[in-house]
Amino acid sequence: MSNDTDWLVGAGLALSAIAATAMLQPRPRTSPSPAPARLPPRTGPHPRASVRAARRLNRAAGMLAASVLADSSVEHYRGSFKNKAMVTPLAVSALTLAMSAHGTADRRPWAHRLRDGSYLLAAATGLIGTGFHVYNVTKKVGGFSWQNLFYGAPLGAPMAILLSGLLGFCSERVRDTSRARRPHVFGLPAARTIAAVTAAGLLGTSGEAGLLHFRGAFHNPFMAVPVTLPPLGAALLFNAAARDPDDDATRAHPLTRAWMWLLAAMGFIGIGFHAYGVSRNMGGWRNWSQNILAGPPLPAPPSFTGLALAGLAALGLMREHPDA
């Protein structure tokens, strides 16, 4: 137990440090009343397009955070919050969700210090959470085995909050650079970077669904859907990210956009399937308090929706900014 407490303290310190650094970082340009005169001259397309993309990304990050909030609440409650650090993802995802809502409503073309800080915190939580989950799996008898991958702490789960943080952070960068000639993230073209991050996220999330659906022996043929559609979507997104930015003809990506809408819908329909899965446990929905814990996780599928929304935001930006 003392071992676990050490972990907890260490993690808590690390998180506060990261958050503090992010928030204290000087940000002159985000002062509440910037004089229009100080704006750099417009060289690229209208900044509104970037802000729109940024808000879409906030929404996507919020979607993921909501999924994490619900999922980790249920799963960590199931684990009786045995380790105190298990409340962290709840708090962080709730904060990320609130910040994302704020960002979605915010039309101003510059990053927000608090949002930035909370997104970094989310990303760090994801990384540290993954560490916790790896530790949980490997310390069990049998170590890195199918048994522990199936039933130990899910290795992929904390990645969702990491992705939420990354997307949110990208969103702030897009806003921040909306008046530049091209929106960018650390100097990389924003739209294509976000598309690639989202594609990687889709692959990871699909891998997680694959592992858990394999645990369920793919007993229902529809369980194959989240392991086939998202990887195709990821391939399309990677393809979009790799396209020649100057080729006007290929910037619209209608198929990729349609595929993202398909994945967004899949995430929502997945809740329905999982609800059906819950009903197939002893006592069905009448026994909801047990079966929500025993059955497939209701909040898991919408993480695909969150990623698909991020993909759409990236594609939208790509269409409007040839160079993004």
Place this chain on the structure above:
Amino acid sequence: MSVEMSDDPQATPRAIEGRAPDVFRPGGWVPMRCHRDEDAVDFVIVGTGAGGGTLACKLAEYGFSVVALDAGPYFRPLEDFASDESEQTKLYWTDDRISDGANPLQLGSNNSGKAVGGSTVHFAMVSLRFRPEWFKSRTLLGYGADWPIDWREMWNYYTEVEQALKISGPITYPWGPKRPRYPYRAHPLNAAARVLAKGCEALGVSWTETPLATLSAPRGLAHPCVYRGFCVAGCSTNAKQSALVTWIPRALAAGAEIRDLAMVGRIEVDDDDLVSGVHYHRGGRWHFQRARNVVVAGYAIETPRLLLNSATDRHRDGLANSSGLVGKNLMTQSNQAVWGLMDDEIRSYKGPPSLAITEHWNYQDKGKDFFGGYAYMSQGPLPQLWANTLAQARGLWGARLVEEMTNYNHVAGLKIVGEMLPQERNRVTLADEVDQYGLRIPRVTYSWCDNDRRLIDHSLAFMTRALEAAGAKDIWTQDDDTCHLNGTARMGDDPRASVVDADCRSWDIPNLWICDGSVFPTVGGVNPSLTIQAIACRTADRIRAMARRGELTGQRATGTRTAAHATSASS
């Protein structure tokens, strides 16, 4: 409408008037094809457990007309099973029997069931394959008797049964030749299983998740396991893939008739030395069902009892008994355990009782001073059983028993399923006393041999080390338990040394078959039900092949008997 009068499945037959209970819906029914007693059906099957239930399904699916009778009730687990150990003793075969010998068997809960579905209704679901060499243990390993069946053929039938029961098992099995992936994934280990795993890792032997006949994901109307551990008292969720919820519904759908509360008292033999049907007791009186073939599948005590009770002037020693082996070579399996206390809470009763296993000593022959092998598994005794164990095996009573019971949540145990050797002196005979139907009751005589004892000693020493290595304290051994019943009508290649051939057909009477645990020449160190079901699947295939070649007409392919009964199998 008159059938609604009483719905006590132990008092009034349920499967009558063209319908049978729907095990998946409380109060539900499914249609059932019915036969009249005077119409000879292709197959009458006595017993609907692992052997009879499986065979009834397969034969019906192959187009034969089938009536399967069981002395026990037809339960709907969802509504008839209580989470109460005492109530659930209704699943056991507790009719009068006499048990003697140097090591008399304790009959009832741990070895025989009486219900549609047989002992599988309250079995522990452990579903293991034989080690291939065991099918030729005399030739390859120097003990016991050879089976007349090749292991490679059995490997395919094992696969068929594993698929039919959606066995949940590990991704890779550490022992024996390659096997296909189990259809469902292994269940999560409970703390008791992790104790076994720790012990194995400390002693450097492999362990794995036990392949179990209980669902780790939904299947049709059957729910996945809820890990409440009532398995050996009957599973009320239908997660357990017993014959009652797997083979029997399939059999009904394929046109078989099941008759519950129908006790077969005698098999009729005609003047041509062929069987012509069975006398059975149902609804307060005796009936006679005509049949072209009779299959006996009443398990290793009731099967020989019925054959012996069916003696006639021409078959004075009972049916199918020219070898004199009916009732002989009864084999139980050693079921000794080592128990200890862990510092952490274990709550071993959470989940199916045997979630982890090591078959190390089934496959490792070095370092043994005995023939045969054993597997050992983690344990999860329910409270009443545990109190009984403490009272009987340790003589605790009163305040000491109560005190010891307060440690219940910290108990962890390891228990073997060990091979016992076939001995002719271990046997089922008829006593002079009669039961409630007026039938002579069986006398079951059992004595261990030296090899049995050496195996047990080896296992107890090894498991003690394993439990110590896992951190248990106050370790003690329970050294008198046994489980499972096999033998008493062994199969073989030689009519003088066996009762049935490889196809479960009796050597003496070509339309009399035996298809259950009785046909085992040896038991191996694994639980028997998967092998019984695999044998039944094979038997069905063989019967279909023989029917197609016209060899079921009361005549062996190589025999000299005159045909007396034609089989109308359509397939």
